[in-house]
Amino acid sequence: xxxxxxxMSDATMDIEDKRSSARISGEFVTVVMIFGxxxxxxxxxxxxxxxxxxxxxxxTILYLGSFLVFCAFGQGLVILVRGLDLSIASVITxxxxxxxxxxxxxxxxxxxxxxxxxxxxxxxxxxxxIGVAYFRIPxxxxxxxxxxxxxxxxxxxxxxxxxxxxxxxxxGFMQAKFLSIPAPIYLLLVFVIIGTVLQSYSAFGRKLNxxxxxxxxxxxxxxxxxxxxxxxxxxxxxxxxxxxxxxAGYANGATLRMGDSYLLPSIAAVVVGGSSILGGQGNFVGTxxxxxxxxxxxxxxxxxxxxxxxxxxxEGGVILIALIALRDESFAFLREQFRKRG
Amino acid sequence: xxxxKTARAVALAALLGTGAHAVSTNEASAKTADGKWLIYxxxxxxxxxxxxxxxxxxxxxxxxxxxxxxxxxxxxxxxTDPQAQISDYESMIAKGADGIVSFPISSTAxxxxxxxxxxxxxxxxxxxxxxxxxxxxxxSYITSGFxxxxxxxxVNALKGKGKIFLSxxxxxxxxxxxxTNGAMHIFNQYPGIEVVAEYYSYWxxxxxxxxxxxxxxxxxxxxxxWAQAGEFGAIQALQQANPDxxxxxxxxxxxxxxxxxxxxDYQKIGIDGVSAGxxxxxxxxxxxxxxxxxxxxxxxxxxxxxxxxYPLPWVPGAAVKLCEGDAFExxxxxxxxxxxxxSFVTEVFNPELLxxxxxxxxLEGKPTPGAEIQPLPADAVKAAPNEPGINCRKCDAPADLYxxxxxxxxxxx
Numbered sequence: 001x002x003x004x005x006x007x008m009s010d011a012t013m014d015i016e017d018k019r020s021s022a023r024i025s026g027e028f029v030t031v032v033m034i035f036g037x038x039x040x041x042x043x044x045x046x047x048x049x050x051x052x053x054x055x056x057x058x059x060t061i062l063y064l065g066s067f068l069v070f071c072a073f074g075q076g077l078v079i080l081v082r083g084l085d086l087s088i089a090s091v092i093t094x095x096x097x098x099x100x101x102x103x104x105x106x107x108x109x110x111x112x113x114x115x116x117x118x119x120x121x122x123x124x125x126x127x128x129x130i131g132v133a134y135f136r137i138p139x140x141x142x143x144x145x146x147x148x149x150x151x152x153x154x155x156x157x158x159x160x161x162x163x164x165x166x167x168x169x170x171x172g173f174m175q176a177k178f179l180s181i182p183a184p185i186y187l188l189l190v191f192v193i194i195g196t197v198l199q200s201y202s203a204f205g206r207k208l209n210x211x212x213x214x215x216x217x218x219x220x221x222x223x224x225x226x227x228x229x230x231x232x233x234x235x236x237x238x239x240x241x242x243x244x245x246x247x248a249g250y251a252n253g254a255t256l257r258m259g260d261s262y263l264l265p266s267i268a269a270v271v272v273g274g275s276s277i278l279g280g281q282g283n284f285v286g287t288x289x290x291x292x293x294x295x296x297x298x299x300x301x302x303x304x305x306x307x308x309x310x311x312x313x314x315e316g317g318v319i320l321i322a323l324i325a326l327r328d329e330s331f332a333f334l335r336e337q338f339r340k341r342g
Numbered sequence: 343x344x345x346x347k348t349a350r351a352v353a354l355a356a357l358l359g360t361g362a363h364a365v366s367t368n369e370a371s372a373k374t375a376d377g378k379w380l381i382y383x384x385x386x387x388x389x390x391x392x393x394x395x396x397x398x399x400x401x402x403x404x405x406x407x408x409x410x411x412x413x414x415x416x417x418x419x420x421x422t423d424p425q426a427q428i429s430d431y432e433s434m435i436a437k438g439a440d441g442i443v444s445f446p447i448s449s450t451a452x453x454x455x456x457x458x459x460x461x462x463x464x465x466x467x468x469x470x471x472x473x474x475x476x477x478x479x480x481x482s483y484i485t486s487g488f489x490x491x492x493x494x495x496x497v498n499a500l501k502g503k504g505k506i507f508l509s510x511x512x513x514x515x516x517x518x519x520x521x522t523n524g525a526m527h528i529f530n531q532y533p534g535i536e537v538v539a540e541y542y543s544y545w546x547x548x549x550x551x552x553x554x555x556x557x558x559x560x561x562x563x564x565x566x567x568w569a570q571a572g573e574f575g576a577i578q579a580l581q582q583a584n585p586d587x588x589x590x591x592x593x594x595x596x597x598x599x600x601x602x603x604x605x606x607d608y609q610k611i612g613i614d615g616v617s618a619g620x621x622x623x624x625x626x627x628x629x630x631x632x633x634x635x636x637x638x639x640x641x642x643x644x645x646x647x648x649x650x651x652y653p654l655p656w657v658p659g660a661a662v663k664l665c666e667g668d669a670f671e672x673x674x675x676x677x678x679x680x681x682x683x684x685s686f687v688t689e690v691f692n693p694e695l696l697x698x699x700x701x702x703x704x705l706e707g708k709p710t711p712g713a714e715i716q717p718l719p720a721d722a723v724k725a726a727p728n729e730p731g732i733n734c735r736k737c738d739a740p741a742d743l744y745x746x747x748x749x750x751x752x753x754x755x
Contacts, residue, residue: 160394
């Protein structure tokens, strides 16, 4: 990773090597810090309630946080290629509504329904991606428009009342426990491993990094940057659809607003996790840390029993502090200060 | 505007001859070109079961004879922003509406445009939520005491002692405040009742489930839950946390909740409670009162007396009865699992006030085959008490605002 990055920047533009190497260590520190902060918050919360700081609290956080992790992975890829996916909420709803209505409470045909539902979501993402990559529509506008259209289609299709139930297999899986740990937590682990490999260690991920770092350079180097951008949006929609499917299994049904509470947190998780909102930089492990930090925070704030206004202020405050404290610019600044004094 | 309307009515009368003359002696006199009443159905947003069902009821009634021949119904969805609803009302007035039946987004922000509509001769009927402008009719259960009655039922089930969660609605909303104030009025009388977590669930099943799961992480030993709409999500969260333990819970009218209350397996592991709260049927009741006034079969109420109370549904677990057909018949009040989604709000029917409706009316807005609009019973319209900020501005709430109507305290504070 490190070597390739250096070669890349050497070959393309004369960006200072020093910063590039400093960034990688900064990224690592960010990941360690954010997980450290999350664990510290869980342990410290014992002061609020004796039930806190326990394994069962961690279990709840991992369980509820997994939905955010799923959709934040896709959001992270889109942000990596200098985009933003605002259609996530609608695609989650689409995934959930299709899951409930097509499965209709039976395991029959699960093997083709699951790919069909996820395929529909991928199609939505592909349309967004084509608009962004080939028609040069700003990602913000393109994904917002596609999101609105998808939401309206769901509204019309369900006439406002989503019906049906997910397959018993799916809802059973969300309730199941292996070795007294909820099954979705294993799924989360597998997802994190696959996601990390895909984003940071596969050829696909490295090409996305290259496009995000410098689209022109990537193009000159012979990368199909248009296709890569489209695929990032497609993967994002795939993840959002998967999130919707899991949510429908968790709640044993769908609602039209089920995706709303994931849109902004998915962006926040990516950015808190150390990725640059401007693209070209970031890793999935950091995003996972960001998602778990946000979920932990929400869990603790619910238990604190403050007024809603204070809760929201504290939520915003912690996100800001995390962002400021965990930026590699801050590390670089600190390093600089020490150097000057020395 | 008035001149325009009169001119149109005169032209219409001239066109249709003397026959139309007899009809146009009512309060409102404008009709669409084909001689139908022009009625607008103005919604907030159409994204949850409750809103869709309430709108479908009005659509189904408007398609039931004789309304199918005399009413032209136009549906307008304004979203969640009061400003959008204000401008939508404005254009309805401009188009010569005879009546607007509406779910108002704000109890105060719409007052000025509502007054303008009344002055232009438009009948204004609000359902469920209210406006404080006195020229509008408010048809609502809000004043019927959901908060205090369910709170007392929960206290009774807990024998006056225990840790509870409050699952509230939307922050800053006047309805949520009214419910919670009523509930806290009861809970505060019992020192043994401790509210250990209070969270906003936005009247949504999924949000309720996740928020309750978060609260359960810190208080797995909770003894009871007082919930507003979305209550079925709280049961799902309890089951997720521990499949062998449920607790007493009060909530609103979702089908899933009623089935859970009546489930003997759940009762064995601790569920107990009551289903009450906001009925979508209010919209149909509002629409029928409005049409009776328009058709001259009912006298308009004087301003200041236009707050009408819809009775509070009240179904304890023992009273849940499954419907065999597609309507509330023989005292049934819930549908078998699989027939409707668990988030379906059951109180769409009312055998006395709205006998015209069946399941297809609530789910798809279709009229019931063979049904005809029946007149409202003579004693259907009951005045609602004043509640400042909810249905009136410069007024005083009655001293016994939070008195219990559906349940008695079985434990002394």
